[in-house]
Amino acid sequence: MLDTRNHQGKFGADYIRVLASAAGLIWSQDDVDLDGVDLCLKLPGRTPRGFSPRIEVQVKTIAKLQGRQGLIDFDNLDQLQYNRLAGPDFTVPRYLFLVHVPASATHYADLRTAGLLLRHIGYFVSLADRTPIPVPDRKRHVRVKIPMSNILTAASLRALVTESAALPAG
Template sequence: MLDAQNHQGKFGQDYIRALASAAGLLVFEYDLDRVGIDLGFRFPGQPGGLASPAIEVQVKTSSKPNMIGGEWHYDSLTEQQFNWLAGPDYTVPRYLFLLPVPSDRKEYARFEPGGMMLQHLAYYLSLETEPQIADPRPTRRRKVRVPLGNVLTVRSLLRLFEPNPIGVA
């Protein structure tokens, strides 16, 4: 069995893969994680006139999420990870996907007569308008705030491929 940290991270990526599959997207993964990107998605078509657009994401999970007001306050991104997502200079748009998970990993999936339910909702955040941190350090953390309205669903995931996606200025 996987240790708790690897189990939680794998569940998060598999949850996002299942959502992408439900949306009809192609999923890709780099052979090395050298730029903080866990998964990439490609739309097999031409939404909004672009042929086969793509997005890249960093998937983070938290078994102790901190909700304040209408936002998740996530403080486990290193400054280096933050910089891999921040700023407008990426050819392929980048997002943070945050999945709060149960603290008991036996609760990741529940089974009901209608099917299987994965716990809990996932959220997305663009850091495109955030300035990068000068001299980032992998040991320092950068808190981000993810609005509760940024629920990751099939519809919102597909909208991230549009020319002016939701949640992006």
């Protein structure tokens, strides 16, 4: 059985995979995580905005959400992780995905007559407009504020992939 931390993280990534499937996207994962990318999500084929638009994401999970004034305060991103998402100089757009999960793994999913329920909800934020930290320290953390209106759904996830293709690269 997985320890609590790994179980929570795996559920968060699987939550995103389910949304990607519902959005008609495909996902891939590097065999080694060297640059802070947990998943690559893409829409295969030719689209009005280019061929196979894609995004890269780092998935984080949290059991206790700290929110105020419409923003989630996320403090569990160290400076190295932050730098792997911050700034405009990525060939493929990058996002931080935060999945709010139940405190107990027994509540991650529930089967009902209407279908499978995954708890709770995911959020997204781009850090492309942020400045990377010149000398990052893995022991120091950066507070990232995520708008509570940036909810991950199949439609919003698909839009992130297709609309990010229209943005100019770095």
